[in-house]
Amino acid sequence: MANRLADATSPYLLQHRDNPVDWWQWSEEAFAEARRRDVPVIISVGYAACHWCHVMAHESFEDDQVAKVMNDGFVAIKVDREERPDVDAVYMTATQAMTGQGGWPMTVFATPDGEPFFCGTYYPKQHFTQLLESVGTAWREQRDEVLKQGAEVVKAIGGAQLVGGPTAPVSAELLDHAAQDLFKNHDRTNGGFGGAPKFPPHMSMLFLLRHHQRTGSAEALDVVRHAAERMGRGGIYDQLAGGFARYAVDATWTVPHFEKMLYDNALLLRAYTQLWRIDGDPFVKRIADETAAFLLRDLGTPAGGLASALDADADGVEGLTYAWTPAQLVEVLGEEDGNWAADLFRVTDKGTFEHGSSVLVLARDIDAADPSLVARWTSVRERLLEARAARPQPARDDKVVASWNGLAVTALAEHGVLTGSPASRTAAIELAEVLAARHLVDGRLRRVSRDGTVGEPAGVLEDYGCVAEGFLAVHQITADGRWLGLAKQLLDVALAHFGTGEGGFYDTADDAERLVTRPADPTDNATPSGLSALVAALVSYAALAGGTSYREAADAALEKVTPLFVKHARFAGYSATVAEAALTGPYEIAVATTDPDDPLVAAAYRYAPPGTVIVVGEPDRPGVPLLADRPLRDGKPTAYVCRGFVCDRPVTDPAELIARLRG
Numbered sequence: 001m002a003n004r005l006a007d008a009t010s011p012y013l014l015q016h017r018d019n020p021v022d023w024w025q026w027s028e029e030a031f032a033e034a035r036r037r038d039v040p041v042i043i044s045v046g047y048a049a050c051h052w053c054h055v056m057a058h059e060s061f062e063d064d065q066v067a068k069v070m071n072d073g074f075v076a077i078k079v080d081r082e083e084r085p086d087v088d089a090v091y092m093t094a095t096q097a098m099t100g101q102g103g104w105p106m107t108v109f110a111t112p113d114g115e116p117f118f119c120g121t122y123y124p125k126q127h128f129t130q131l132l133e134s135v136g137t138a139w140r141e142q143r144d145e146v147l148k149q150g151a152e153v154v155k156a157i158g159g160a161q162l163v164g165g166p167t168a169p170v171s172a173e174l175l176d177h178a179a180q181d182l183f184k185n186h187d188r189t190n191g192g193f194g195g196a197p198k199f200p201p202h203m204s205m206l207f208l209l210r211h212h213q214r215t216g217s218a219e220a221l222d223v224v225r226h227a228a229e230r231m232g233r234g235g236i237y238d239q240l241a242g243g244f245a246r247y248a249v250d251a252t253w254t255v256p257h258f259e260k261m262l263y264d265n266a267l268l269l270r271a272y273t274q275l276w277r278i279d280g281d282p283f284v285k286r287i288a289d290e291t292a293a294f295l296l297r298d299l300g301t302p303a304g305g306l307a308s309a310l311d312a313d314a315d316g317v318e319g320l321t322y323a324w325t326p327a328q329l330v331e332v333l334g335e336e337d338g339n340w341a342a343d344l345f346r347v348t349d350k351g352t353f354e355h356g357s358s359v360l361v362l363a364r365d366i367d368a369a370d371p372s373l374v375a376r377w378t379s380v381r382e383r384l385l386e387a388r389a390a391r392p393q394p395a396r397d398d399k400v401v402a403s404w405n406g407l408a409v410t411a412l413a414e415h416g417v418l419t420g421s422p423a424s425r426t427a428a429i430e431l432a433e434v435l436a437a438r439h440l441v442d443g444r445l446r447r448v449s450r451d452g453t454v455g456e457p458a459g460v461l462e463d464y465g466c467v468a469e470g471f472l473a474v475h476q477i478t479a480d481g482r483w484l485g486l487a488k489q490l491l492d493v494a495l496a497h498f499g500t501g502e503g504g505f506y507d508t509a510d511d512a513e514r515l516v517t518r519p520a521d522p523t524d525n526a527t528p529s530g531l532s533a534l535v536a537a538l539v540s541y542a543a544l545a546g547g548t549s550y551r552e553a554a555d556a557a558l559e560k561v562t563p564l565f566v567k568h569a570r571f572a573g574y575s576a577t578v579a580e581a582a583l584t585g586p587y588e589i590a591v592a593t594t595d596p597d598d599p600l601v602a603a604a605y606r607y608a609p610p611g612t613v614i615v616v617g618e619p620d621r622p623g624v625p626l627l628a629d630r631p632l633r634d635g636k637p638t639a640y641v642c643r644g645f646v647c648d649r650p651v652t653d654p655a656e657l658i659a660r661l662r663g
Helices: 028-037 051-061 064-073 085-099 125-141 143-158 172-185 202-215 218-233 262-279 282-298 326-333 335-344 371-389 402-419 422-439 461-478 481-497 530-545 548-567 573-584 599-607 654-662
Strands: 023-025 041-046 075-080 106-110 116-120 448-450 587-592 613-617 638-643
Touching: 023 028, 028 041, 028 075, 041 085, 051 064, 051 125, 064 125, 085 106, 085 116, 085 143, 116 125, 116 143, 125 143, 172 202, 172 218, 172 548, 172 573, 202 218, 202 262, 202 573, 218 262, 218 282, 262 282, 262 402, 282 402, 282 422, 326 335, 326 371, 335 371, 402 422, 402 461, 402 599, 422 461, 461 481, 461 530, 461 613, 481 530, 530 548, 530 573, 530 587, 530 613, 548 573, 587 599, 599 613, 599 638, 599 654, 638 654
Parallel strands: 023 075, 041 075, 587 613
Antiparallel strands: 041 106, 106 116, 587 638
8 A cells, every 4th residue: 555645736635645644635546445445434634724734644644553543444535625625515514514513624434435424623643543443343343333324414414505594585675684693793892703713704894895885884884994903903914924814713813823825815805905995094905905915925826826825834833933022023123123013013021822922913003194103114024024034934835726816816906906006907817817728628617726737626616606706807907808708608617517406506517526415505604605606706797798697697596595694694795795786786887998097997996886897998899898889978088887788878077977976
């Protein structure tokens, strides 16, 4: 026997290629081997940036005695949850059903047919060794009970992802309920929702911003501002280099779990950019600008595309790169600046993290009106960042995930046009080019690539939705009809191969690999669900190109998740965001102009209603329906404001356009 991970494309699997465990990659051959040997399967699921995945690997999978028990009694399969979200979804549902909770690493014992009969997450070495022996004994001596348990679990998880409650079309009342549900769960002291651990509520923020735009709700805007401020000042945000960590282990956003994920930062970039669009707060813009810079600087890969994540650990120690003591600040900055930085970043002798060290938080604003203070702040950050670069650095998971890069395309496109950042605008287009050229193979999406080579796993629904939405964002900022056509291609595949036949969507295609059950989770979690991502693209495409069938498909799918709006709005943030756009129209704005920097263009972007699609370009651009038959009026840039392809009188004056959009 031998470890079979050496030729994997996944950095997570490659981390385990030297284990004494005889790991298999997920494959039919692995299950066939289990049937041949008549042994159960261990399915170990994790991801490269996962701290506790590393701990279990060091304690158990690198141990020769533990490995011998695994090799003698089981077929061991290692799965990267980011590469195979379909496999992860099936077994995470089983784990949650059996234990009441989930997480990674996920440890699943299954029959040779893949039916899970015992599930858990992280196990310390002694407990894991005992568990291996117990499961092995049960397989040999109580086989009938084990098989019965597996069949019952499969039956249970087959219906576990259905949304309960009566469905209804999207309405203002339902979206008001969603907002009220979020208000009830708002942490009025620390911002965000719920207690520890606390995750950045990016999708709920996007929904509440659109809700505020539609209704004028001051509370919705205040909730978003509160979360944005507390996160931006907290340890969850990298105060030196920008970018957000995955979550905070406390309720105050002080100490993060240090991994930085592409999807979190893409979604937070959108949230901060859209908040700045509404309130113009320079602090919010700074966080957006630095987050965009983090994406391009720290996650950009040489072959194109953005890497998935930065690890939580460096040299096997969580947070080693990021934490500071007062003495370390003085050592780098000198006595005066070191003490000033300790006060500014709340670094104390007691510490907020481990061994008397602290995670940097921002105690107060730096007054931009005082140039000397800004210069000192800039100098301190640069010197600390330079010193930090000499420390051990977290590893990077450099695989390119289609859906997460799609999220980044949309975020960077929005940041580019709203803030005027040419770097973000260019990056959005270049990322879209990578996805189109590398991940779109024979008309179908592939999930991952690495070092310029596309992997085998097929794209899941979230890939089609997020990439299509990204292509539509690039269509809007370039007025290039090619991107509209590519988005249509993806949407047509999704409608043809992922639909349930009853308005909903499965997460895997009808011709994808068959698992023990076909996942169909409509809830938004760390990322938008496949359903909500696809619906976002369908609504935008229908507005940009017409075609009632795409809008009808979006409306039917949204009906499936409206029960979540009332009682579980935190798990329907993205679908509620899309629903706000759908309820508003969305508006369609075409600005016919040869000057993309005209004030009329800026007014359209700044004051557009929720979910508006905007295309700026010369009249009658080929492949751009919104610019068809939209001439300049009196030789001036001209805005056409439409809703459902019914248009108001053309506008050439920015003030008049602003008044119309506000009205």
